[in-house]
Amino acid sequence: MVTEIITIGSELLRGLVRNTNIDLISGLLAEAGLKPTYHTTVGDEAEFIAEAFRTAVHRAETVITTGGLGPTSDDITRKVIATVFRRRLILDREALDGIRARFKDRGLEMPPINEAQALIPRGANVIANSRGTAPGLHFTHVKTECFALPGVPSEAEEMLRGYVIPFLKRRNPGLVSAIRVVRTIGVSESALAERLQGFEREEPELKLGTIARASGVDLHLSASSVDAMWLQGVLDRGERKLIGRAGASVYALGSGTLSEAVGEALLQHGLTIATAESFTGGSVGAALVATAGSSRYYRGGIIAYSNESKEKLLGVSAETLRRFGAVSAEVAREMARGARERLGAACSVSTTGIAGPDGGTAEKPVGLAYIGYSTPEGDLSERYAFGGSRADIVTRASFFALDLVRRSLRAGVPWSEPSSRS
Incomplete structure (x- = not known):
């Protein structure tokens, strides 16, 4: 039609x-x-x-x-x-x-x-x-x-x-068409294409498409048939195969969001989270609260844009800021730890970076970002280099901050919610 x-x-x-x-x-x-x-x-x-x-x-x-x-x-x-x-x-x-x-x-x-x-x-x-x-x-x-x-x-x-x-x-009661979506993050479209080589040859009834977004790459499977049961079966098989090949980069199916995936993982483990944001200006926290029921796991967030606010609100050491600069792995870790301790959460995530268009240097160019993560077991940080406009960089950093939480929770949780908050 x-x-x-x-x-x-x-x-x-x-x-x-x-x-x-x-x-x-x-x-x-x-x-x-x-x-x-x-x-x-x-x-x-x-x-x-x-x-x-x-x-x-x-x-x-x-x-x-x-x-x-x-x-x-x-x-x-x-x-x-x-x-x-x-x-x-x-x-x-x-x-x-x-x-x-x-x-x-x-x-x-x-x-x-x-x-x-x-x-x-x-x-x-x-x-x-x-x-x-x-x-x-x-x-x-x-x-x-x-x-x-x-x-x-x-x-x-x-x-x-x-x-x-x-x-x-x-x-139009005859021919039935259907679509499945597998959502991924942290792997490029070209890298996914390599993992999926031969898929359409193996599954000739299915059409595979990819859509690159700020949040990652969506894989679309579609098919048509007059037999609805057969159609669901072939889509189920194809979806399982896509998930298997895309691996840990898969965060949701259908229209599911990354913040929903993080929320489900936190609820599954009975944990809470806090956020500490610099250059993302509250975008990570906004993504979390956009999901209904987030009050069950989101303690709150601290936006600390200036060095002074990082020290006063999050307890970041002045010496750390002096030695490494605000955009550094060390500051990202201290920001995350400060938010976790001050807001009484089981874990926390932080962002610090250079969104541009000004402020970059040869050593620390525009798009450089560090994302920190803190738990009672310790703190870690990851370095990223994002491209695009100021808005693009902020958006991508916010998504990758959520994904760091998702991946960390997926790896296992050997710690628990602070007893004073349980």
Whole structure:
């Protein structure tokens, strides 16, 4: 089935807003075994939106759009649909009541401008929106199913999960497609390719792809079949083989995150953790608390950017700073130890480095980072050399700090939570 995704919004073309709806829709379709064929992004100009619709319905069996359903003057998707497909806009009283109710729930009166969101192309079905004021639209043009969804990702996701994907599954009950994701960190894409040589020859039914991210490399396995049980079996076999070859670099399956993997390991061992951050500015702690339930294992973090704060807040020795500098293995270890002792955690991780673009030297270039780790058994540190922009370096250092914790816990825990905190 040929599927086209059209994202509408001039802010997307100008790079003012990240086009997360492309990722969202493609991912949800893939999870459901439905493969998107085309991605189109178009600005808020009627002629270009119209051209995108005409092209899409000519070549695709399913068209999903996001954006342009708001109440403002540049929200023109409804009008374009009415013009292109010759469907007069009709005020839908039920949709209007729903919009009014949404405002009432917030203790507000609906502004007159929002009435435009209840104008529905003749013959279209309304897709309810419990998270916002813009109803979605579903209509059929010849043999093409068209779905127009709001541009707000959370609203689009609700409609995709609750309406669009169930409809498409009922319409296409035969061929089933599925995808598995194996997530890795600490090994390059080329190194993984060497480990996986011959995989597709051994598993001809499976298609293998790789996606490099700041957090590592994701391995994607996909396959299609009319036999759902056979499909799951061949994917299970392929997934096990990938995990075996990728080894300890695998930190999660599917959409699992590194912070979730660290949290699960800490809970499994009954341990808590603290963070001490310099140049990552709290990114490691933020990643940990992004996982629900992190209060069970995350004691807290200390951001010590200056040398003075490293001494006062973490107890880093002035002599250590003088002899080795703030960006050093020795300081990373003392930072980690200081956070663990001050926050009463079983283990701790620290970051210190040079994010750039200035501040580097021949001896200590931009991108140099040290990550420290402390337990009652002792302290250690690892040296890294990251490339990219300042943001890239901070992001990668934060991920690798979490991975040091993951690897250390995976290696075994011969120590326990401090008795005063148990």
